Amino acid sequence: MEKRESKIHMERGLLIILSGPSGVGKGTIRKYFEKDERLNLAYSTSMTTRKPRAGEVDGKDYFFSTREDFEKAIQEGGLLEWAEFVGNYYGTPLKEVNRLRDEGKNVLLEIEVQGAIQVQEKCPDAVSIFIIPPSMEELERRIRGRSTEPEEIIQQRLAKASNEMKMVSQYKYIVCNDDPKLAAELIKTIILRHVELEENK
Incomplete structure (x- = not known):
């Protein structure tokens, strides 16, 4: 009986x-490691x-939703986490995450800090990784380099980033993105280590 439970x-x-x-x-970092078959990853949309945004595909990059449908999903408990930022909602569909995990996939959530805290409260066994920039000056340069948003939104993102940096202690791992390829290798090592730990339980 014990062996069977362990296998499940x-x-x-x-x-x-x-x-x-x-x-x-x-x-950028995710694209360097997500196709490594050893990680057995499924990306949660x-x-x-x-x-x-230009080039984004519904159902692949995001599930694009109306506010009405999103708020309905919140009320019905259909989201693992959600947050509102710059007038828009962002969230993770719970049903899809459970389906993928039950299939044995290691589910990757690329989410905001507010949402990450919600997930960790519900799933304390989650492997949480926080990516930090080399400096706040470099972060501002990257945000401005996108050239996709007005100054008001950029300032909101910078203020939010400053607050989020104070939350690093809530995560199990902190990885600095000075070099995206190196950061990706570190994250691969972390995930493979946890896969190994699960297999040895």
């Missing part, structure tokens, strides 16, 4: 949280009410 537990995938301030390079 091992087959359920890990929940991995990847977060950090806006502009720190989460998406977030839901948002913001408008798609």
Whole structure:
């Protein structure tokens, strides 16, 4: 009986949280490691009410939603986490995360700090990784380099980033994105270590 329970537990995938301030390079880093088959990753697509940016695909980059549908999902408990920023909602569909984990996939959540704290309260076994910039000056340079948002929004993102940097103690791991490839290698090592720990339980 004990062996059977252990096997069932091992087959359920890990929940991995990847977060950090806006502009720190989460998406860039993820692209360096997400296709490594050893990690057995499934990327959890977030839901948002913001408008798609150029090149973004509904159902791949985000599930683009109306405010009405998003608020309905909140009320029905359909989100693992959610947050509102710059007038838009962002959240993680719970049903999809559970389906992927039950299939044995290690689910990667690339989410905001506010959402990450919610997930850790519900899933204390989550592997939480916070990405920090080399400096706040470098972070501002990266945010401005996007050239996609007005100054008012940039200032809001910078203020938010400053507050988020104070939350690093809430995470199990902190990785500095000075070099995206190196940061990706460190994250791969962290995930593989936790996969190994699960297999040895």
